[in-house]
Amino acid sequence: MHSRMKASGRICLAASCLAFCGLVVLFSHHTLSDLDIWFHWRAGQDILAGEFPRTNHYSFSEPDRPWTNHEWLFQVLVAGIGRAAQGQDPAPSPEKVAEAWNALRTFLALILALVILRPVVFPAQSGRGSPGSGAWLVAVMLAGLGTLWTRLTLRPELVSSILLVLVLDDLEDYLRRGNGSRPWWDPRGAGTRIPLWTCLWAQFHGFAALAPVLVLAAGILNPLQRRIDGRSRPGRGRGLVLVGGATLVALLLTPGGIQGFLYPLQAAGQFGSDRVDLRDTISELVPLFSSPNSLHATLGWYLAALGGGLVWLLATWPRVPLLRAVLFCLAAWAALMTQRSLGMFGLAFMILWRSGLPEGSRLLGRLRASPLSVRGTPVAAAGAAVCLGAAVLASVPLVSDGFYLGEGVARRFGSGLTPAQQPVAAMEVLAGRPSDRLFANIDAAGFVLGNTDSRVFVDGRTEAYSDRTWSRYLAVKQAGPSGLRELAAAGPGAVCLALAGGSFKPLARDLLADGSWRLVAADAGGILWYEGGEPGHQDEPGMLRAAGRKALTDAGAETRPARRADLAVAAAGLFQLAGDDGGRLEALRRAVEARGDHPLALHNLGNALMERLEFRQAGPLFEAAVAANPRLAGSALNAGVCRLQLEEHERAAEWFERALDIDGESFQAWANLAAARLALQDEDGAVAALERALAIRPGEERLRSRLEQLRRR
Known part of the structure; x- marks a missing residue:
């Protein structure tokens, strides 16, 4: 009986892990929208041809500027896969190469999922565990995918994520058991593998500089961890010094040599420049809550994961490993500072919760001993059911593209190129x-x-x-x-x-x-x-109209509604540049017909109608756009403008306030809110709104004059 229960528990754990891996595969199976992959493709082909670039010769603006290629092995991998996809075709289409890269991305994402789940599937390597606690931990770790999905793209960061988990696991294993009786050159020893992983990591990405930082952090935290554990843990001080030194040497073993070693410091120094702040230039570098128009559900998952992680830390303190706790807190802060770190935060959340196997087993033991006499198999089955249910519920909007539309991102489910992105x-x-x-x-x-x-x-x-x-x-x-x-x-x-x-x-x-x-x-x-x-x-307008008509023809041949709408929206943009308002309206209406929840199509059609002063028809389109993507501050603003023009002042004020909830620095929203408040006889509210508008744009003399008039009343 006990063996049957144990086997059924393992089946439930396997089902949970399959649900997790399946969801990772679905998140990673999307169109190619990454802008950097094509540069990696060219650089990788140059390397395979025997030319290792050391200057920025891809640019005519600074061709002699020294450039440290810290991603060369990733570029070789991308180029090798691309060449294999080309075969004997003398002129392969980008679409064909993209399909091969999409398969590579899905493969790497699946490896990442397996590396994350390894301690759950093999708990003997990470501490005492049980199938029941493992199934529920996988269910909790699914929340990490709510932010990790943003970085499941074909970039060196994906390889970095895999190697980060491997280095961290081996570092914790070394702190627990050392290398045992194995000599230092035996790669079966955890302490030996850390520099080896670091050396491999350094060929793929400059983030390999995190390896010695992790070793240093472990050395600083280990004395405190020993005190918490009752000094049952060995010191490992001398061993950590050797491992840390070996990781530093490993960082030098790249084609960049010392420059590759110093690259992370040089790259970090570019931000916060007095001349130009690149966070205002590249969207992924923008602070998490400072960028409207995207990531509505992801922001919710970030807050939920942050709260869940902090609750877990407090509830299990001091039994959570300090290194994982520090990594989680730093990743949460980094994600808050820049969207690019959302993936790292999701990964840190999962790593934090992986420490819960012993805690879960202790809880199950207490439940078995309680009057409830809870058995492990029903608990494992419940965890598996939650995982499978969550995977099914998440897969529906993913496969239909509803999730990506709502998050305001260009990627679409499936293979190939993202529509209307590449010239x-x-x-x-x-x-x-x-x-x-x-x-x-x-x-x-x-x-x-x-x-x-x-x-x-x-x-x-x-x-x-x-x-x-x-x-x-x-x-x-x-x-x-x-x-x-x-x-x-x-x-x-x-x-x-x-x-x-x-x-x-x-x-x-x-x-x-x-x-x-x-x-x-x-x-x-x-x-x-x-x-x-x-x-x-x-005839340039004629060329643009012809391009717009071709885009509409391509849209008609597209089988997936979201991609059809994407192409129709792009066609509308071409018609607009050609000065063809009729063609623009037709294309936008076709986009909305193809996908009624396409936020950009709804917003652009609303704009076209608002330009024709058709406020009654435009308003519902803007409201539908906000319903589809609640982060669209511009759509909320325009919905308020339409209500204001229709003299529906109370509803207008509500929409302006909603726009300000998304983007509190919107001058137009504050100025229009002042007009709506004034129409509602709320002079105090109008004054407050005008003050905020003028704080954003002090040079608006017309508004300043209006504010002074209100204050004199």
């Missing part, structure tokens, strides 16, 4: 006629680098360019006469813009109106211009 038409032109001086925005630069021999102004490598170059990039991005002057000063022979993000549309309009640039290619993913306008050259 394929521009790439095809540049492949036959590369530009040695191509200004491409960050959204387009990597794709162009990976598929042509062009050199760009900047790409997504933040550490590869000086503050001055990034400042010039931002000046061009601002468009207008000053932006065009800065662009001319850079001296590019071509300009390629991916327009999905929207921030470069003003520059696109300026280039279309400037006679010194000639439109040569356009599609749903972006637009390409060559320098040198020609009298009577081709």
